[in-house]
Amino acid sequence: MVDFKDAAFGAGHDHIFLGVGHEKNERKTWAVIALCSAMMLVEIVGGSMFGSLALVADGLHMSTHAGAMLIAALAYSYARKHATDSRFVFGTGKLGDLAGFTSAIVLAMIALLIGYEAASRFLSPVPIHFGEAIPIAAVGLFVNLASVWLLNGGDHDHGHDDHAHEEEVQKIFALADRGGYLESKEDIPQPHAFKAIVRMPDGEFGVEFEEHEHHDDADEAATRDHNIGAAYIHVMADAAVSVLAIIGLVLARAFGWLWMDALAGIIGALVIANWSYGLMRDTGAILLDMNCDRRMAENVRHAIEDLGDKVVDLHVWRVGPGHMSAVVSVATDETQRDSRFYHAVLGRFMGLSHVTVEVQPLQTAA
Template sequence: MMVLEIVGGSLFGSLALVADGLHMSAHAGAMLIAALAYTYARKHATDSRFVFGTGKLGDLAGFTSAIVLAMIALLIGYEAVSRFLSPVPIHFGEAIPIAVLGLFVNIASVWLLSGGSHGHNHGHSHAHGHRHDKHAHEEEIRKIFAPAGVFAVSIFEDGVPPVFRITPVDGNTRPDPSAVFITTIRPNGTRQVFELANRGGFLESTQEIPEPHEFKANVQLADGEHEVEFEEHEHHDEAHDATTRDHNIRSAYIHVIADAAVSVLAIIGLVLARAFGWLWMDPLAGVIGALVIANWSYGLMRDTGAILLDMSPDQRMAENVRHAIEGNGDKVVDLHVWRLGPGHMSAVVSLTTNLPQHDSRFYHAILERFKGLSHVTVEVQPGQAAA
């Protein structure tokens, strides 16, 4: 299809058709980059020279594809300006059918990639199983108005098994955790009692909440019981996407979607040019296509570049790791959380404790609840713990 569009566009005078063909040819190269990245990552998944595995190879391939996209946008833009200045005759009867055929090929490619973009097995030497909870790690918040103050009751599951949290809204009142209990009552009458522990600024249940999260919850405070109700919802979480998204398959997907978009623009430009004699519509379609491609290139370059430079894609994960450590009375003095590959994060934690019986194994056990953490390093220093 690529060869047909380039040759046909050159013979019949359509820049939009040539641009679509050049676009498709560069994307074929980008698809090859994506395939080679997966092959190399899988082959070297257990190679000790890759200290944190080969998960970032997909991001490197995605960044490379983003640069290719940007070059395509510049090329199409340059050719479009040239056609504005020097219009050429277009053979519409031959160019339009080729453009329509190109659109069908691109739609088929989009369909094929969308079917294979969810179950890819990533090469990573520290791979651990992880699940995407139905709640997508967001909080369900209900408020309790008690004589002692206002409290927010929530189901928290950001990268961890779901737990209850009780947080004072005014930030001052601190209920005694030994006197606070939560009892869930499910539609079938099943009851479960949850005890809570002090985590500094909030109370958190020591047991995780089984699915589904649809029940009434009786919150026992010092002044009596307060009833709240939770319902099961579908949520979308951008932070979860940021840590699990495969930028290699995403780059390939963007390439074929961009191809389809440019094909549509080529058809529109050719049809309008034929119907009204607006020869400038053909290069205008090329300019619009170049701008669309440039925008997608920038987004992909920004996201993959951030990962290659070890920017943290999920600040909430870092805060949750900090709370999990400091909830035991210890003090985190240094913390780094970053992405190793799709669905895999790494954490380096340095902490001080005045409890000599707590060694690194103790804190590794605490952090096992974070299902996205595939590689954890803990440094324990004796010292004055946080109050």
């Protein structure tokens, strides 16, 4: 007999797989849009009033910057508003990755345009109005640095709760016999590390749990919010271009090296193209359901096979920032082990938010 059972640890059956800082990142993105839009209006209106074509051009460039931020903001809003929409089979957690992939394409196009313009300047140098160009580049750098500060927010939230650093707390949990395993009758909190004493009829048994630091690439890939990351790359790319532009303009003005402005443009285009490629690679892998956390898959396999059972089939993929899903087919000769047993085994894995288990007799699988 084959037994199917589905559960979503930490998220429930509503399939809400949004990142921990979803709403906070959404507010940050809208704040950057407001800043860029205000700067865009000031530059376009001021340039029109004072006859500065360079100021108008930078204002139009700022509008593309605000447009890129708008992609991220709308993705956050749509994902939040439709998080419980049953049409999205695995929720809207991957919408941010789709927005990040779109932003990567926009960045690639910007890199091509900058590179083309820079190459044209090499072949046909044009006069540069240093008195206007340098201050505008400086103002652009200031706006980009302000945007970086808004997106970063001055905090580094890794998704850990403050209660992990509180004083030691002791609590008694009643356990129920589920026929082959014991299950707590109430939810057990998941701090970074804790010690448990299990009282059994034949004595007391101590069990120690410790959560290790999450600094490897697999953890980052599983929890990274590519939507806010794409917005961050946009402002960082603009800031880098502004710095290179200021350096190129200052050197061109001081030594008459007009080619320095074009060289700065080419370097900036290469930097943006590199960031675009990395973002496209990471988000594309998630959109294609590539396993971005191989350690999680191995942990799931070992947790089951260490019990003497066999994992016949296993698929692990990301459904949102910090949320992994798994489909597991298990073969066992233990008749008392049903899907509930394996859900209890896998329920201890942080970040494994949705699990589907199929249980079949070992001889059938063989």
